[in-house]
Amino acid sequence: MVRRTNGSGGRVSGLQIVVLALVQGITEFLPISSQAHLILADEFFGWPDAGLLIRVAVHVGTLGAVMVYFRRDLWMMLSGLGRLAGGRDPGVRLALFLVIATVPVVAAGGIGAYYGVIDRLQEIEVIGWAMLGFGLLLYAADRFNMTIRRIEHLTLAHAVFIGVAQVLALIPGTSRSGITMTAARALGYERAEGARFSMLLSIPVIVAAGTHQGYKLYQIGDMELTAAALVAAGLAFVSALAAIGLMMAWLRRSSFTPFVIYRVALGAGLLWWAYTGGG
Numbered sequence: 001m002v003r004r005t006n007g008s009g010g011r012v013s014g015l016q017i018v019v020l021a022l023v024q025g026i027t028e029f030l031p032i033s034s035q036a037h038l039i040l041a042d043e044f045f046g047w048p049d050a051g052l053l054i055r056v057a058v059h060v061g062t063l064g065a066v067m068v069y070f071r072r073d074l075w076m077m078l079s080g081l082g083r084l085a086g087g088r089d090p091g092v093r094l095a096l097f098l099v100i101a102t103v104p105v106v107a108a109g110g111i112g113a114y115y116g117v118i119d120r121l122q123e124i125e126v127i128g129w130a131m132l133g134f135g136l137l138l139y140a141a142d143r144f145n146m147t148i149r150r151i152e153h154l155t156l157a158h159a160v161f162i163g164v165a166q167v168l169a170l171i172p173g174t175s176r177s178g179i180t181m182t183a184a185r186a187l188g189y190e191r192a193e194g195a196r197f198s199m200l201l202s203i204p205v206i207v208a209a210g211t212h213q214g215y216k217l218y219q220i221g222d223m224e225l226t227a228a229a230l231v232a233a234g235l236a237f238v239s240a241l242a243a244i245g246l247m248m249a250w251l252r253r254s255s256f257t258p259f260v261i262y263r264v265a266l267g268a269g270l271l272w273w274a275y276t277g278g279g
Contacts, residue, residue, distance in 0.1 A: 012228070016047050017054060021232040024058040025239030029066065029199050030247055031138060031178030031259045032266075036127045039172060040270075043124070052217045057229040059210040061236025066199050066206075069244045073200055090152065094200070097154055101163030102204040105176075108167045109208075122172050128270030130173030135263030138178055141185040142256045149189045151197055158187050166201070173267070176205065181256070191251040199244065 023041055027034035041047070067074060073094070080091025112118040165183035169176035177198050184194030250258075 012048065012050050012054065014228075016045070016050060017228050017232050018235060019045075020050050020054060021058050021061065021235035022239050025062055025065070025236040026243045028062045028236075028240055029177050029202065029244050031175050031181050031256065032263055033127075033131065033173050033175035033178065035169075036131065036173040036175075039122055039127065052213050052220075053226065053229050054232050056210055056213045056217060057232040058236040059206055059213070061233040062240040063203065063206045063210065064233075064237045065240035065244060066202055069241060069248075070196070070200055073196075074203075094151065094154070097156065097159035098201055098204060100156065101159045101166065101201055102208070104163045105166045105169065105205060106208050109170055112170055118170055121170075123274075124270055125274040126171065127173035128267045128274055130171050130267070131263045131270065132267030134168070134174050134178060134182070135260050135267060138182045138185075138256055138263070139260040141182045142191070142260075145185055146188040147190050149187065150193045151189075153189075154197065161187065162197070162201070166205075176202065178259075178263075185256075191256065192248055195248060195251050 019041060020038065023037050024034055027037045042049075076091040077095040077098075078091070080089040081095060083089070109118070162180050162183040165179050166176060168174050168179045177195075180198040180201055181191075181194045184197060185191065189197070
């Protein structure tokens, strides 16, 4: 998820486009907050806003990556719906649970954007505390809960719980992937299975965010497809696909601890920066 922008942005360099696309692609599905990393990249380099067109492009790239990687799950859901199968069909059940789990964050995001709450949260100290606190929460959920459930065991109550937890991702630094994986681990889902549901859940969220930004592009009349947008989408797609594959391979044999260590270190560093006058 990337932060809201009001216009088409100023002049951006090729380096900014490459960095933005790679940061979005690599961090979108890892439990380390893509939103926070994009904010920090702009802060660190002092870059102007990249504009809605580029942000929509990187959304399209990451959406394509998760759809390619989980194409079998998508086909299972689409084929179940296409057959007008009942609620016992695993594809239909999964699709229904994804929709239900998406409702809370879409509603909360719309309300937060309308009242300007989300923009006011984009401060270094907020990101630092969220990185640190939710990183430790991920460690606790991963360390002290059972590993017995798979997506096939998902229930309506579990989908609602994960969906409500996803609302916390509106706080920069929380991580949409991180908080949904934390919720899944708290319910006893296997690490790779929790990540699988989290990334499938990203599809309707990214579609909703991309549609919102695309409509704003239409309103300001900046719909021209540019080479920069194509490059951004392509880089985001390739880097996101690689990140998904590597993370899933890791989680099938190990824990979330490396991500927790990274979050705690980055969070502590940001808090030091914010409270010692470096921000």
